[in-house]
Amino acid sequence: MNLGSKEKIITGKEIAERMKKVKKKIGVLSGKGGVGKSTVSALLAVHYAREGYQVGIYDVDFLGPSIPRLFGIERKKYEMILSRDGLEPVYSDRLGIRVVSIQFLLPKSETPVMWRGVAVNQAIRTFLGGCSFGELDYLIFDFPPGTGEAPLTVMDFVELDGIVMVTIPHDLSYMVVEKALKMAEKFDTEIIGLVENMSYFICPKCGEKHNIFLGEDSEILAAKYGIERVIKIPIDLKLAKFADRGRIEDYGIDYFEDFDY
Amino acid sequence: MNLGSKEKIITGKEIAERMKKVKKKIGVLSGKGGVGKSTVSALLAVHYAREGYQVGIYDVDFLGPSIPRLFGIERKKYEMILSRDGLEPVYSDRLGIRVVSIQFLLPKSETPVMWRGVAVNQAIRTFLGGCSFGELDYLIFDFPPGTGEAPLTVMDFVELDGIVMVTIPHDLSYMVVEKALKMAEKFDTEIIGLVENMSYFICPKCGEKHNIFLGEDSEILAAKYGIERVIKIPIDLKLAKFADRGRIEDYGIDYFEDFDY
Numbered sequence: 001m002n003l004g005s006k007e008k009i010i011t012g013k014e015i016a017e018r019m020k021k022v023k024k025k026i027g028v029l030s031g032k033g034g035v036g037k038s039t040v041s042a043l044l045a046v047h048y049a050r051e052g053y054q055v056g057i058y059d060v061d062f063l064g065p066s067i068p069r070l071f072g073i074e075r076k077k078y079e080m081i082l083s084r085d086g087l088e089p090v091y092s093d094r095l096g097i098r099v100v101s102i103q104f105l106l107p108k109s110e111t112p113v114m115w116r117g118v119a120v121n122q123a124i125r126t127f128l129g130g131c132s133f134g135e136l137d138y139l140i141f142d143f144p145p146g147t148g149e150a151p152l153t154v155m156d157f158v159e160l161d162g163i164v165m166v167t168i169p170h171d172l173s174y175m176v177v178e179k180a181l182k183m184a185e186k187f188d189t190e191i192i193g194l195v196e197n198m199s200y201f202i203c204p205k206c207g208e209k210h211n212i213f214l215g216e217d218s219e220i221l222a223a224k225y226g227i228e229r230v231i232k233i234p235i236d237l238k239l240a241k242f243a244d245r246g247r248i249e250d251y252g253i254d255y256f257e258d259f260d261y
Numbered sequence: 262m263n264l265g266s267k268e269k270i271i272t273g274k275e276i277a278e279r280m281k282k283v284k285k286k287i288g289v290l291s292g293k294g295g296v297g298k299s300t301v302s303a304l305l306a307v308h309y310a311r312e313g314y315q316v317g318i319y320d321v322d323f324l325g326p327s328i329p330r331l332f333g334i335e336r337k338k339y340e341m342i343l344s345r346d347g348l349e350p351v352y353s354d355r356l357g358i359r360v361v362s363i364q365f366l367l368p369k370s371e372t373p374v375m376w377r378g379v380a381v382n383q384a385i386r387t388f389l390g391g392c393s394f395g396e397l398d399y400l401i402f403d404f405p406p407g408t409g410e411a412p413l414t415v416m417d418f419v420e421l422d423g424i425v426m427v428t429i430p431h432d433l434s435y436m437v438v439e440k441a442l443k444m445a446e447k448f449d450t451e452i453i454g455l456v457e458n459m460s461y462f463i464c465p466k467c468g469e470k471h472n473i474f475l476g477e478d479s480e481i482l483a484a485k486y487g488i489e490r491v492i493k494i495p496i497d498l499k500l501a502k503f504a505d506r507g508r509i510e511d512y513g514i515d516y517f518e519d520f521d522y
Contacts, residue, residue, distance in 0.1 A: 031324070032325060034295010035294075063292070063406070064437040066433050069432075110443060112292075112447075113440065114408045115408075117410045145324070147376075148324050148377060171330075171505045178370075179372070182372065182373040183375055201473070205471075212498070212501070213501055235473060237471075240473070
């Protein structure tokens with residue numbers, strides 16, 4: 001990565017300066033992969049933006065970045081440029097959500113980011129201290145799966161105001177999600193909501209409701225960890241379509257309508 | 262991690278000695294999380310074991326290990342002990358598949374493995390050179406999501422005979438899977454099969470077949486990368502149940518029946 005003509009070291013102080021301008025910093029985490037963290041991050045950002053807030057998303061999933069695709073802005077890479085104030089985020093079309101993602105800096109969408117942990121660490125810090133998000137009401141961190149380099153690095157440098165934990169109703173998923181909940185405890189970070197994604201599927205033909213995954217109700221998990229807000233998002237073919245076509249901002253349902261954070 | 266009374270450095274030569282005893286080394290990879298890599302790894306191992314082969318699984322997903330749970334052996338941790346020949350794998354109940362996973366060494370199933378890349382690197386090498394898999398026909402590597410520390414470390418030390426790539430029929434997933442395909446190219450490793458998981462859902466009430474995800478057919482992706490074998494696995498409530506209850510060995514359908522590798 002090249003953030004200007006000379007190699008630049010980012011200090012913790014620089015990161016703190018940037019983060020001072022952000023009122024609320026929310027992490028979207030799971031531990032488990034493929035449970036829809038990025039979709040949840042996007043839906044949460046859209047919720048806040050529709051309410052009139054200034055919102056940013058930092059796509060911390062350097063190895064599998066998918067936020068730009070969800071907003072249909074993956075080709076706007078020429079907009080993530082280095083200005084006097086730092087690396088400029090790319091603004092989403094409808095709501096002006098400020099997105100920062102490694103995906104904008106790759107020559108092709110399928111270019112792999114084959115980075116060991118130390119490289120991920122360096123890049124995360126560079127983006128944290130080097131991106132000009134500006135004044136924000138909400139900055140959402142879309143984390144990769146796992147309790148490794150990415151969340152550890154962000155949480156060392158940024159005091160998150162809260163974490164939205166994402167799971168699917170599958171016992172195997174709960175086991176891995178619990179590992180992430182334990183990590184949040186370690187960092188003394190509040191879990192402000194538990195999202196049960198792919199909660200159920202309604203057959204579009206006969207209307208029958210199916211629980212595709214068969215785990216315990218996530219309310220039990222929420223109760224165990226004292227999480228007050230549980231948000232259930234069904235498998236919705238329309239949501240899948242809007243996500244796949246990069247039109248997440250046009251999707252009509254706001255699952256975070258009653259989310260008072 | 263403590264593999265005996267004194268700290269032990271594992272050399273590349275030791276790893277090579279261990280791997281000499283394994284006839285075929287297969288990686289199960291995706292790039293994308295939550296597409297069912299672990300389930301596919303388990304189903305592939307069960308397929309080979311039923312055919313009478315000696316089979317092992319190395320659960321390389323240190324941050325989100327799920328192989329022990331799929332086989333219902335997560336409580337057998339006292340069996341993963343250090344013998345004279347190294348760290349003993351745990352044998353599955355029905356077919357004697359030899360499983361190595363960090364999960365066996367954790368005090369509780371929900372204990373998080375909060376490791377940066379360097380720690381993951383060290384642990385992977387320790388297991389590679391320190392586990393006594395013995396003589397094997399097939400050793401299956403169940404990788405975590407991403408193109409980072411774990412696959413890079415394994416592929417630096419072990420020459421994989423082939424990779425089974427796992428995807429779901431979702432354009433966003435294809436984009437990330439392509440990154441993993443590019444990584445495999447970089448290591449000159451053959452893709453011996455593409456698994457399209459969660460391929461479709463058959464409504465148990467009305468029998469209607471639904472494509473829950475809406476991406477292009479994965480045959481197109483397979484053709485683009487010259488992959489000859491495409492295996493489609495539907496969303497099957499029965500498979501989910503057997504997986505959740507740790508009875509993957511009792512599941513009746515063999516999706517790898519025609520998989521001639």
